Amino acid sequence: MNDTQGLTGPQEHPGPLDLATIAAGVERTNELLTRVLAEVATTPSTHAIFVDAGYVYAAAGRLVTGTEDRRTFDLDAEGLIEAFIDRARTIFPDSRLLRVYWYDGARRRIHTTEQQSIAELPDVKVRLGNLNANNQQKGVDSLIRTDLESLARHRAISDAALIGGDEDLVSAVEAAQGYGARVHLWGIEAVGGRNQAEPLLWEVDSQRTFDLDFCKPYVTRRAVYEPFGDAPVHQGPAPTRDDVRFVGARVAAQWLGSRGRASLAELLPGHPYLPGPVDQELLVEAEALLGLSLRGHADLRRALRDGFWDHLRTQY
Incomplete structure (x- = not known):
């Protein structure tokens, strides 16, 4: 037999045993896919709530008390966070809450007493940016973007409720959407005009606004300013x-x-x-x-x- 006979001779075909093996392999693969699809179908989607505290204080304070100055009113953060969680349950009925992210500013990123109490709440994570000499938050938007993008990239969330209004949050929205997450912008009713940037409104998947009736139970105007130290309350004639x-x-x-x-x-x-x-x-x-x-x-x-x-x- 010459060297070419093996190439031109009769070809071997799978026998009955080989076909049975292939069929069994296909059946096992189908069973595995069926189990995976069933698990995916029964696994609930997940949502998280991202709160820009600076926006909430300013917008809620302005709506309820007429001022954005935190020192002139008290905000029941625990009650408001629970209200946000309850509202999310109705909006995402088939989804479970991952957690609430509360973004605020603090000098040298050291928690205030109020921020410590918020951090101790269940399902809440406080993330702090810096607070400069003019009481302006720095770095909060970048923290929101980092968390939003990371959670979306790792498929940890399917929906994100973002409570804020800064145009700098547009990049955070785009990053999360790029990984398949849906971003829903929640805001607080503005007293004339808007308190959320238009480019942000354009980018999100849905919008929702909380009105005065929703916010009023959680914002209380302080009756009087507290004196510093042992400074007395002024009595008598007006000061010179x-x-x-x-x-x-x-x-x-x-x-x-x-x-x-x-x-x-x-x-x-x-x-x-x-x-x-x-x-x-x-x-x-x-x-x-x-x-x-x-x-x-x-x-x-x-x-x-x-x-x-x-x-x-x-x-x-």
Whole structure:
């Protein structure tokens, strides 16, 4: 037999035993696929709630009390979080909650007493960005994006309820959607206009707004400002400009002690004007020390700012 006979000779065909083996293999594969599909069908989808606390405080405070200043009202965070969870149960009835992510700011990322109590709630994780000298949150949007993208990438969630309004969150929404998650934007009713960026509204899969009736049980205006230390509540005649100027210097000393000289260097180039958050903080703390509202006394507010600047400039 020459070398080519093996190539041109009769071809071997699978016998009955080989066909039976193949059939058995196909049957086992079908059984495995059936079990996998059944498991997938019975596994509930999962959702998570992402809360930008800065947005919630500002929007709810403005809606219920007319101000965004946290020091003038109390927010029942535990009750509000539970309300968000309950609402999610009705919106995603066939889904289980992974957890609630609560994003807030804190100086040097050290939890405040309030943030500690929120962190101790079941199914809640507190994530902190930094809080700068002007009480502005830094790094919160990037934390939201990191968590949203990571959970979507690992198929840990199928739906995300995002409570916020900053345009910087658009990239977080796009990242999560790129991995197949649906992102639902929840907001708080705005008092005139909008409190959520339009590009964010355009990108999400659905939108929902909580009105005054929903928010009102969780926001309470403080009856009076609490004085610092043992400062007495003002009684008797209205304070003079010199009195208020002295209080301004006292608040400046407290401000400098908590912020440090680096913040002072940032503030001085703007003299005689104060950034809005610093000016608001000065006013609220001065009113607490005086036991008197300065909202209707423009001359006293000017004296207050003069006293604040007088102290700061002597320390530079």
